[in-house]
Amino acid sequence: MRRLRYEDLLCYDAIVCDLDGVIYRGRRVIEENVSVLRELQGMGKVIRFLTNNSTRTPERYVERLRRVGFSVSPQDVMTSGMATAIYLQERGFERAYAVGSPALREVLRRRGIKVSAVEPEVVVVGMDPNFNYAKLRRAASFVFAGRPFVATNPDTSLPVEDGVLPGAGAMVAAISAASGRDPDVVVGKPNPIIFRMVARDLEGGRILFVGDRLNTDIAGGNAVGWDTLLVLTGVHTLGDVETLGIEPTYWVENLTLSKR
Numbered sequence: 001m002r003r004l005r006y007e008d009l010l011c012y013d014a015i016v017c018d019l020d021g022v023i024y025r026g027r028r029v030i031e032e033n034v035s036v037l038r039e040l041q042g043m044g045k046v047i048r049f050l051t052n053n054s055t056r057t058p059e060r061y062v063e064r065l066r067r068v069g070f071s072v073s074p075q076d077v078m079t080s081g082m083a084t085a086i087y088l089q090e091r092g093f094e095r096a097y098a099v100g101s102p103a104l105r106e107v108l109r110r111r112g113i114k115v116s117a118v119e120p121e122v123v124v125v126g127m128d129p130n131f132n133y134a135k136l137r138r139a140a141s142f143v144f145a146g147r148p149f150v151a152t153n154p155d156t157s158l159p160v161e162d163g164v165l166p167g168a169g170a171m172v173a174a175i176s177a178a179s180g181r182d183p184d185v186v187v188g189k190p191n192p193i194i195f196r197m198v199a200r201d202l203e204g205g206r207i208l209f210v211g212d213r214l215n216t217d218i219a220g221g222n223a224v225g226w227d228t229l230l231v232l233t234g235v236h237t238l239g240d241v242e243t244l245g246i247e248p249t250y251w252v253e254n255l256t257l258s259k260r
């Protein structure tokens with residue numbers, strides 16, 4: 001592991017970025033990272049985005065990313081919700097019971113998966129801002145009865161200014177506790193599945209993954225053989241590298257500092 005220099009960035013054909021903690025933090029845009037990424041895109045580098053958040057559609061992210069000056073289309077953004085929908089479609093599922101946001105239900109429908117509580121073939125669980133006992137009971141009953149149990153992402157919480165927001169992992173944990181079964185697959189980072197979905201849309205070349213979390217971003221990027229960069233603009237610090245035993249290829253405080 002070494003500190004990133006600006007020249008290092010020029011060696012890559014594609015840069016895949018996490019969103020929260022890299023591009024923005026809550027509502028605030030992390031301009032120190034964004035300005036350099038925009039510049040690299042202007043030089044012809046491919047910039048893609050990969051997030052474990054399943055509560056927005058790619059189109060919603062595109063609006064936000066265009067507002068900060070990126071040239072971007074929905075195919076450039078992979079969310080854990082999209083990846084889950086693709087995963088299920090590729091395995092022939094057509095009917096799912098879904099605990100999750102309206103965005104998750106929307107991307108499932110787009111991939112031909114009917115969202116229904118009647119005889120579902122699979123139970124899909126993502127972050128659901130309206131999670132309640134009735135949903136927990138239904139999901140746990142289907143899982144207990146043996147339906148495949150698929151989670152969008154493992155994140156149990158997201159740090160926010162005034163505390164934490166419970167994430168998909170918190171809902172998955174409740175359903176696991178009630179049903180006695182862990183998910184069969186968790187599609188989001190660090191699962192190589194979602195990284196490979198991004199890679200197959202890229203035309204080869206050298207890929208750098210930029211993220212702020214060691215256990216999801218860096219561990220997942222390392223597992224698929226990409227070079228990885230830990231930026232210290234989000235959750236993890238340099239001290240966490242040793243504590244967690246997950247080492248990126250590079251680290252840097254923020255991308256602007258790589259120019260010094």
Ligand SMILES: [Mg+2]
Nearest residue numbers: 018020021212
């Ligand atoms: Mg992040």
